[in-house]
Amino acid sequence: MTELTELGVAAIRDGVKAGDFTAVEVADAFNANVAAAQEALNAFIIATPEKATEAAKATDARRAAGEDLGKMGGVPIGMKDLFATFDVQTTAASHILEGFKPQYESTVSQNLWNAGAGMLGKLNLDQFAMGSSNETSYFGNVISPWRKAGSNAPLAPGGSSGGSSAALAARLCPAATGTDTGGSIRQPAAFTGTTGIKPTYGRCSRWGVVAFASSLDQAGPMARSTQDCAIMLEAMAGFDPKDATSLELPVPNWEALLSADLSGKTVGIPREYRMDGMDAEIVALWDQGVAWLKDAGAKVIDISLPHTKYALPTYYIIAPAEASSNLARYDGVRYGLRDLPDGANLQDMYAATRAAGFGAEVKRRILIGTYVLSAGFYDAYYTQAQKVRTLISQDFAKAFEECDVILAPTTPTAAFALGENVDDPLSMYLNDVFSVPASLAGLPAMSVPAGLSKDGLPLGLQIIGKAFDEQGVLNAGLAIEQRAQFTAKPEKWW
Amino acid sequence: MTETTYRIQGASGEWEVVIGLEVHAQVSSNAKLFSGAATAFGAEPNSQVSLIDAAMPGMLPVPNKECIRQAVRTGMAINAEINKYSRFDRKNYFYADLPQGYQISQLYHPIVGEGSLTIEADEKAGIPEDKVIGIERIHVEQDAGKLMHDQHPTMSYVDLNRVGVALMEIVSRPDMRSPAEAGAYVSKLRQILRYVGSCDGNMDQGSMRADVNVSVRRPGGELGTRTETKNVNSVRFVMQAIEHEASRQVDVLESGGKIVQETRLFDPNTGSTRSMRSKEDAHDYRYFPDPDLLPLILEDAFLEDCRASLPELPDAKKARYENELGLSAYNAQVLTADVDTARWFEVLLGETAKAAGKAPAEVSKQAANWLISELFGALNKLGTSLEESPVTPEKGGALLALIAKGTISGSAAKQVLEIMLETGDEAEAIVEREGLKQESDTGAIEAEVDTILAANADKVEQYKAGKVALFGFFVGQTMKAMKGKGNPQVVNEILKAKLG
Numbered sequence: 001m002t003e004l005t006e007l008g009v010a011a012i013r014d015g016v017k018a019g020d021f022t023a024v025e026v027a028d029a030f031n032a033n034v035a036a037a038q039e040a041l042n043a044f045i046i047a048t049p050e051k052a053t054e055a056a057k058a059t060d061a062r063r064a065a066g067e068d069l070g071k072m073g074g075v076p077i078g079m080k081d082l083f084a085t086f087d088v089q090t091t092a093a094s095h096i097l098e099g100f101k102p103q104y105e106s107t108v109s110q111n112l113w114n115a116g117a118g119m120l121g122k123l124n125l126d127q128f129a130m131g132s133s134n135e136t137s138y139f140g141n142v143i144s145p146w147r148k149a150g151s152n153a154p155l156a157p158g159g160s161s162g163g164s165s166a167a168l169a170a171r172l173c174p175a176a177t178g179t180d181t182g183g184s185i186r187q188p189a190a191f192t193g194t195t196g197i198k199p200t201y202g203r204c205s206r207w208g209v210v211a212f213a214s215s216l217d218q219a220g221p222m223a224r225s226t227q228d229c230a231i232m233l234e235a236m237a238g239f240d241p242k243d244a245t246s247l248e249l250p251v252p253n254w255e256a257l258l259s260a261d262l263s264g265k266t267v268g269i270p271r272e273y274r275m276d277g278m279d280a281e282i283v284a285l286w287d288q289g290v291a292w293l294k295d296a297g298a299k300v301i302d303i304s305l306p307h308t309k310y311a312l313p314t315y316y317i318i319a320p321a322e323a324s325s326n327l328a329r330y331d332g333v334r335y336g337l338r339d340l341p342d343g344a345n346l347q348d349m350y351a352a353t354r355a356a357g358f359g360a361e362v363k364r365r366i367l368i369g370t371y372v373l374s375a376g377f378y379d380a381y382y383t384q385a386q387k388v389r390t391l392i393s394q395d396f397a398k399a400f401e402e403c404d405v406i407l408a409p410t411t412p413t414a415a416f417a418l419g420e421n422v423d424d425p426l427s428m429y430l431n432d433v434f435s436v437p438a439s440l441a442g443l444p445a446m447s448v449p450a451g452l453s454k455d456g457l458p459l460g461l462q463i464i465g466k467a468f469d470e471q472g473v474l475n476a477g478l479a480i481e482q483r484a485q486f487t488a489k490p491e492k493w494w
Numbered sequence: 495m496t497e498t499t500y501r502i503q504g505a506s507g508e509w510e511v512v513i514g515l516e517v518h519a520q521v522s523s524n525a526k527l528f529s530g531a532a533t534a535f536g537a538e539p540n541s542q543v544s545l546i547d548a549a550m551p552g553m554l555p556v557p558n559k560e561c562i563r564q565a566v567r568t569g570m571a572i573n574a575e576i577n578k579y580s581r582f583d584r585k586n587y588f589y590a591d592l593p594q595g596y597q598i599s600q601l602y603h604p605i606v607g608e609g610s611l612t613i614e615a616d617e618k619a620g621i622p623e624d625k626v627i628g629i630e631r632i633h634v635e636q637d638a639g640k641l642m643h644d645q646h647p648t649m650s651y652v653d654l655n656r657v658g659v660a661l662m663e664i665v666s667r668p669d670m671r672s673p674a675e676a677g678a679y680v681s682k683l684r685q686i687l688r689y690v691g692s693c694d695g696n697m698d699q700g701s702m703r704a705d706v707n708v709s710v711r712r713p714g715g716e717l718g719t720r721t722e723t724k725n726v727n728s729v730r731f732v733m734q735a736i737e738h739e740a741s742r743q744v745d746v747l748e749s750g751g752k753i754v755q756e757t758r759l760f761d762p763n764t765g766s767t768r769s770m771r772s773k774e775d776a777h778d779y780r781y782f783p784d785p786d787l788l789p790l791i792l793e794d795a796f797l798e799d800c801r802a803s804l805p806e807l808p809d810a811k812k813a814r815y816e817n818e819l820g821l822s823a824y825n826a827q828v829l830t831a832d833v834d835t836a837r838w839f840e841v842l843l844g845e846t847a848k849a850a851g852k853a854p855a856e857v858s859k860q861a862a863n864w865l866i867s868e869l870f871g872a873l874n875k876l877g878t879s880l881e882e883s884p885v886t887p888e889k890g891g892a893l894l895a896l897i898a899k900g901t902i903s904g905s906a907a908k909q910v911l912e913i914m915l916e917t918g919d920e921a922e923a924i925v926e927r928e929g930l931k932q933e934s935d936t937g938a939i940e941a942e943v944d945t946i947l948a949a950n951a952d953k954v955e956q957y958k959a960g961k962v963a964l965f966g967f968f969v970g971q972t973m974k975a976m977k978g979k980g981n982p983q984v985v986n987e988i989l990k991a992k993l994g
Binding site for chain 2: 083084090092097100102103104106206207208209210211213214215241242243244245321322324325327328329331333334335346347350370373374375378382
């Protein structure tokens with residue numbers, strides 16, 4: 001049955017519907033892969049095979065009864081452990097939430113279950129989604145299934161959705177949820193040869209998703225094809241009255257409207273993304289992408305996004321500022337970890353609990369955020385960053401007067417080795433240099449696998465679209481996918 | 495403008511008190527500001543706590559439109575500028591009664607801007623003239639929970655029922671100059687809130703409480719350093735807190751000390767204030783716009799609805815009672831002081847006019863006098879309130895109509911009211927049962943008068959000769975003959991006519 005785990009969302013959905021195999025067979029196959037890879041890859045914080053089986057049985061029963069199976073009927077997925085799942089431990093990969101079992105279900109995960117998907121387990125991630133390598137997880141880092149040619153050194157699967165990307169590449173799931181605050185879907189997708197889209201801010205409800213930076217956090221699908229992402233995004237998205245920032249718009253039929261014909265479309269190439277000392281492989285890949293999109297019928301033009309170089313510092317003010325406040329609720333009073341030393345008063349309990357419960361990167365960002373919001377610094381940092389954020393949005397708005405989508409690399413390099421950047425937060429933060437601007441502007445952006453580096457590691461191209469135009473992004477993604485013919489997968493060593 | 499002359503006599507001379515108030519008023523709504531949880535007072539601890547209030551991971555606030563509506567209506571009632579664009583900010587601090595670790599408030603862009611209210615002249619209280627008190631802003635924010643320190647020897651308990659309840663913070667200008675003015679301001683504000691229906695004004699339940707900012711200075715001089723006394727929960731306590739705090743500051747200054755800008759607590763048992771924390775230990779609240787909430791944009795249609803839903807407000811109502819209903823300033827004041835009284839009075843007036851077939855203005859004085867001198871007195875004796883009165887305004891109106899139509903006399907009406915209060919019966923039934931109807935039929939009264947005049951021909955002669963004091967004798971005789979049921983007005987008229 002192992003070949004079932006090679007299938008993606010569309011193939012499983014269609015196969016179950018056609019009766020080529022049962023949903024339970026699919027769930028069994030993926031459950032087995034999850035269990036077999038857990039020790040080596042650490043992609044899941046917990047596996048929930050019984051949930052996957054239960055959903056599969058329900059799908060098979062619905063099929064037997066001749067009922068509609070839903071957009072994701074029979075598809076087992078991995079759930080990033082940032083989404084609250086009813087009575088199933090939800091940790092955000094932190095010690096402070098270890099053992100926490102929400103008595104509620106996030107809107108996005110509920111939407112997926114309603115669409116017929118089942119849960120294989122809760123995927124590992126960077127702690128509170130803060131990181132680009134999965135090394136900040138309290139539950140140990142995820143190991144990428146990819147290895148450099150001729151090397152056994154463990155590589156980063158990207159972050160923060162590194163459990164999701166590793167599980168996809170290793171065929172532990174056909175699709176997984178991700179969340180993207182500054183690149184957390186796109187960068188891990190690029191590092192693992194998988195596909196992921198961050199939709200327009202507000203497309204997917206944030207209700208029940210552990211918050212990192214509220215004005216940036218956005219859930220999205222990760223899978224192994226553009227079509228699979230389109231299907232899953234349709235299932236995840238939708239207006240949610242419980243989220244005041246949710247978009248009150250109907251969910252388009254992205255899958256049905258997929259088209260790789262880009263005739264009449266204009267693709268913008270931002271000159272500011274072409275940086276000094278940029279990896280030649282990345283430059284070549286980008287040029288290749290331009291050629292593919294031209295081949296698909298698009299006109300390609302140069303555009304300017306003049307405030308690009310301020311995006312990263314802006315992001316690293318706004319995101320920590322919001323995080324410092326969002327994470328204040330983890331105080332040991334009502335749920336999660338409580339560290340109450342002998343004779344401790346309330347302040348002592350806060351200090352002890354948070355010292356023990358948060359990892360170093362989380363603490364770093366809380367400190368940065370607290371600093372930039374404090375009296376005397378607020379205007380110089382936070383207010384200024386908000387102004388720059390507006391300028392960055394205006395850059396995009398102006399560029400989109402001339403083009404329909406923007407093409408850029410997803411990351412400046414291929415996957416790096418675990419431990420390579422761990423002591424240097426700044427070079428770690430540089431990983432987000434191409435992904436952060438779209439996050440700040442709330443725009444849809446996706447990463448599509450486009451080729452391999454000379455070391456045999458996947459590289460991704462990024463497409464950024466206009467607000468609400470996920471279709472344009474997906475279509476350009478499909479055009480690249482069809483031309484790149486990316487079929488590489490990691491050789492199984494686990 | 496004649497300024498208040500409230501002064502504190504210090505050893506070194508006179509001091510003037512400068513007062514500003516921040517009133518926290520709980521918005522009357524069934525649900526909290528950002529969550530669907532209930533807001534009933536006195537519920538079991540932690541029984542009205544939603545996932546949002548408890549700040550569970552991933553929970554998000556969604557503004558409650560009713561709370562916004564009430565804040566806007568309140569702003570309109572104090573003639574304030576309504577900000578079509580407002581925004582919520584987070585005020586960050588750690589405390590066990592604050593699950594989110596921040597309070598959602600409005601620092602930078604409040605929903606209501608500059609407005610004012612007028613406190614009325616009150617000679618006795620030392621307010622020589624009506625005075626306009628500026629209101630700087632009203633913003634909406636979340637309330638916090640309650641810590642209970644008396645439930646366990648070594649632990650404190652926390653009740654999250656109040657967490658997230660909508661408050662309006664109504665910030666005055668430092669325009670008050672005496673405890674009496676501050677008291678009048680709080681009373682007036684409470685009156686307006688109750689009229690609008692945006693806050694029940696129950697200060698003893700904490701629905702309304704004031705942070706009192708006080709400083710002292712030489713009359714007309716530079717402003718002094720202020721202190722803020724938190725959470726004072728009655729008009730009397732507000733006045734006490736100011737008196738105490740102002741004298742304390744004068745004492746400090748006169749003994750060569752300096753006033754420290756600080757937060758203080760009021761102790762109702764001693765009527766004094768004590769230091770809670772100084773500016774040095776003040777939190778850095780790290781205010782910033784709440785990224786979970788979009789700016790609040792108010793549409794014109796919404797504002798129009800808010801305005802259309804405003805009731806007649808106390809000042810307008812009082813003026814109307816005086817000008818259109820012809821009530822005395824005192825009666826108008828008494829009847830409009832509280833919205834429930836005014837509402838009661840207006841039903842009474844309507845019912846009286848309808849039952850008597852007269853215009854409201856014709857029976858308004860009668861209704862006002864009866865309510866104020868008869869019913870209030872009677873309820874007072876019974877130790878009950880208008881709200882719990884066994885006599886409803888409808889029943890009262892029926893009683894007053896009987897007087898207005900001359901069916902019963904004023905004295906009989908008193909009897910009827912007593913019985914109504916005891917039994918709750920309708921006035922007409924009581925009048926019937928007790929035989930209290932008075933005779934207004936002119937024919938019957940004329941016949942009685944003729945008999946009396948014939949029997950007392952000598953006195954008639956004396957009267958006509960100029961002994962007019964005998965008029966009362968004839969009235970008395972007629973009433974006696976009619977067993978007290980003759981309509982005195984008709985009796986008077988007929989006697990006057992017959993005696994010439």
